[in-house]
Amino acid sequence: MKGFSTVIFASLLSQGVLAANPKLNQYRSVEDCKKDKNIISHSSPSMNDCRAIDTNTRAVYLVIGGGSAGQHFYKPGQAGRLQTGTCLEMTGPGEICKVLG
Numbered sequence: 001m002k003g004f005s006t007v008i009f010a011s012l013l014s015q016g017v018l019a020a021n022p023k024l025n026q027y028r029s030v031e032d033c034k035k036d037k038n039i040i041s042h043s044s045p046s047m048n049d050c051r052a053i054d055t056n057t058r059a060v061y062l063v064i065g066g067g068s069a070g071q072h073f074y075k076p077g078q079a080g081r082l083q084t085g086t087c088l089e090m091t092g093p094g095e096i097c098k099v100l101g
Helices: 002-014 030-036
Strands: 023-027 039-042 049-053 061-063 072-076 085-089 095-099
Touching: 023 030, 030 061, 030 085
Parallel strands: none
Antiparallel strands: 023 039, 023 061, 049 095, 061 085, 072 095
16 A cells, blocks of 8 residues: 555656646647647746746746745736646736745
């Protein structure tokens, strides 16, 4: 049973379900994002950090990460928090920031 639990845990980690680190992946299209292919950029933003969005980026995938309670991503000039754990369509260049609150 111990070996089975290890396999399940490793599988969840590899899929990002139990991701310990935040991530911001940039893709050329929503379809590429959904298939996790043709990634333009991958970064692991820390709190109070903003990352530039490439002009070719049309979709992003965001993960807050473990131990990041209360933190969220936002796009300056746009109201509200950005949803995590799903592919988000992006329009135009800009930046995405990670903050507490």
